[in-house]
Amino acid sequence: MPAWKPRDTTRARALRNAATPAERLLWQHLARGQTGAKFSRQMPVGPYHADFLCRSLRLVVECDGISHDREPDRDARRDGWMRAEGYAVLRFTNAQVLGNVEGVVMAIRAEVARLQSVD
Template sequence: MVQVFIPISNQNQNLPFIRGGRWGKKTSALGKSMTSYYNRSDGKSLRRTLRSKINDFEKIIWSKINRNQLGVKFRRQYGVGPYVIDFYCPLIKLAIEIDGDSHGEDDNPKKDIRRQNYIENFAIHFLRYKNEEVRDNLEGVLLDILRDISKHIETGGS
C-alpha cells in the first residue's frame, strides 16, 4: 500500500468562482449560483441511483480515495451541468472516471468526448482509467492519481 503525506494549500485564487450574490453564496463569473451547474437538484435521483449501482472497479478506487486517504477530499457521483462524474475533488478540480466496457460501444466514445469537453469548460481536468487498469495495475493508478494531486497542490490548484 502506498502512503504519502501531501501538504494542502488553501490557495484557491485560480478558481473561476467568486463570492457574491445574495447571502454571500458563491457565484460564477456569469452571476449564476454554483448550484446552477454543480449537483443540481434535478439530477439528484440519478446521482443517488449511480451511487447505489457502483461497479466493483469503482468500489475499489473509492475505497482507496475516500475519507481524505490521499490528502484531499473526493466526492462520489458528482454532478456538473447535466453530467455526472464518477469521482471529483473540488479543491484541485480533478475528475476521475472509471470506464467500463460500455464506453467503447456504439457512439459512446463520442458522447464521452462531448461530455468531457463540457465539463472541462469549468476548469475541471480529467484522469481516465479502464476497468482493466484498475484490476491489473491498481498501484500504478493510485500513484498516477497521487502525482496529479501533488502537481496541482504545488501549483495552487490550477
C-alpha cells in the same frame, strides 16, 4: 445573477448504489482523503455525473467500463465540456483499476500533487 438549478442528487444516489466492482475498489483508495485530497462519488457536475470528484482541485476521475468503448465521441464531448469549465479529467478503464489499482492510485496522487502545486 444566474438562475439556481437543483442538482440531480437522486440520480447520483442511484449511481453510487449501482457502482461497478472497479468503482468500489477505487473508492477504497480515494475515500477519507487517502490521496491527499477529498473526493466524493457520483457527483453532479453541470449536465454530467463524475464518478469521483475533488471539488477543491476541480479534478474528475472516471472509471470506464465497456459501454465507453461504444461511444468514444460522447466521452470526448464530456471531457471537453469539463475542461472548458476548468476541470482536469483522468480516465481509467475498469481493467486498469482491477488489474493495477496501485498504479492507478499513484497516477491520481501525482495529479493531486501537481494540481496542489499550481494553487
